[in-house]
Amino acid sequence: MSDVTTIAVGDDYDVLIGSGVLARVGTLLGGDVERVLVVHPPTLSVLAGRVEVALTEQGYAVHRAEVPDAEAAKTIGVAADLWALLGRAGFTRTDAVVGVGGGTVTDLAGFVAAGWLRGVRVVQVPTTLLGMVDAAVGGKTGVNTAEGKNLVGAFHPPAGVLCDVDVLATLPEADLVAGLAEVIKCGFIADPAILDLVEADPEAARRTDNPRLRELIERAVRVKAEVVAADLRESSLREILNYGHTFGHAIEQVEGYTWRHGEAISVGMVYVAELARLTGHLAGPEGEALVARHRSVLASVGLPTTYRDDRWEDLLTAMRRDKKSRGSTLRFVVLDGLARPTRLAGPSDETLRAAYGLVGTPATAAAN
Structure with a gap:
């Protein structure tokens, strides 16, 4: 875990790149977070479980939400379901969302975080090459409509991005x-x-x-x-x-x-x-x-x-x-x-x- 490259995005947040760094996800959340929603696709249930264990061991109350694969996740309906979950779980402005997956999941997780209570913290854990170099970095979030891709969205910079290159070994x-x-x-x-x-x-x-x-x-x-x-x-x-x-x-x-x-x-x-x-x-x-x-x-x-x-x-x-x-x-x-x-x-x-x-x-x- 010592071989980690940290790339600053201005003064706003860092992108951590390394091998075997999933356990560091909590360090990017900040000290005032109590509840965390981990959003992931069904294909990454095991990996999301590892993130959940790491966060739980650091004292966070973790909730998980499984969303559809690929672009099917990026709909206003899926986002609304996640907002309902946040409401039922009592998420406040000092709580956070963690997106675990490819670019569609990080786009969705960021959008949900941007909309809940007009903006809560989000940490992105991209698991694809596309997510690491593009979707998870930059704070552009959104969902698709029948009229086009990413036409509904918000700029919502993450609190941090964690790129564990080891997870790419299982990528098709x-x-x-x-x-x-x-x-x-x-x-x-x-x-x-x-x-x-x-x-x-x-x-x-x-x-x-x-x-x-x-x-x-x-x-x-x-x-x-x-x-x-x-x-x-x-x-x-x-x-x-x-x-x-x-x-x-x-x-x-x-x-x-x-x-x-x-x-x-x-x-x-x-x-x-x-x-x-x-x-x-x-x-x-x-x-x-x-x-x-x-x-x-x-x-x-x-x-x-x-x-x-x-x-x-x-x-x-x-x-x-x-x-x-x-x-x-x-x-x-x-x-x-x-x-x-x-x-x-x-x-x-x-x-x-x-x-x-x-x-x-x-x-x-x-x-x-």
Whole structure:
């Protein structure tokens, strides 16, 4: 437990990254907490039990709530059930919620904590790569609606985040690979060393028993921590973390959330790279090389870089509902060069469609 990396998110809270650190969850709660609700999916009952034991041994009164797997957890109905549980258990403003699971669970747990009594403490214990490097860090919480992903939510920074890399050993390989999309995203927008590390040994990046993966996690968390500390409420700089997400979220919605988030974001990054090239942001041989690098580095770890070519109208409708839109104007994060993100507002429908054509593959050949 001595080998722990602590990454500060401004002056607000810390992210602890290490092996065998689950027992430290109570140290992030603070001394005035009495009751704790541990939220987890059914697949993580044993792990949640370990968190419960650690908290109980530290004197907390622990309640547990099992929520559905994946995006099915992120509904207002599930949130309402959890609020009812908090009410029955007598949770006060000095009590807390702990989210144990992937990004959907930490999003939900944070949203429930943000809403109860206008905000109680939440500690996030992400158990997926995606959760560790993205969803659990930053304080963005929310649930989905039929109209789109994360359209109802709140900014509610956690009291702390605990990343025990040992739990990734049980993560299905497809989920680990999907999480690498958010790691690679950080390489393109801020830390090119991430790309170099992945390209030097893509297989090491996919292995939970290889120290390369922990290094990638720490680098990605540092990128997000620095951006979030500078812009908690996504008023300016923080938008760069949405690189690839406008198109990626549209894929998720059109596919009924059957695509993993990272898979959709992978295609979304290729899409905005092509969009940047078409609009002159990535110009000349260097620009062409950077667009090609998107495809090569993502494909090297097993992520998709294309999407079926017969869904344009549905995708466009979904993108127009995106949170980053302003009125009828679509906004995208694009690159002016490696680690040089900027914003592109209001590209023409013809340009948007042309970029789609460059990532499209015949529907009969498309595969998730």
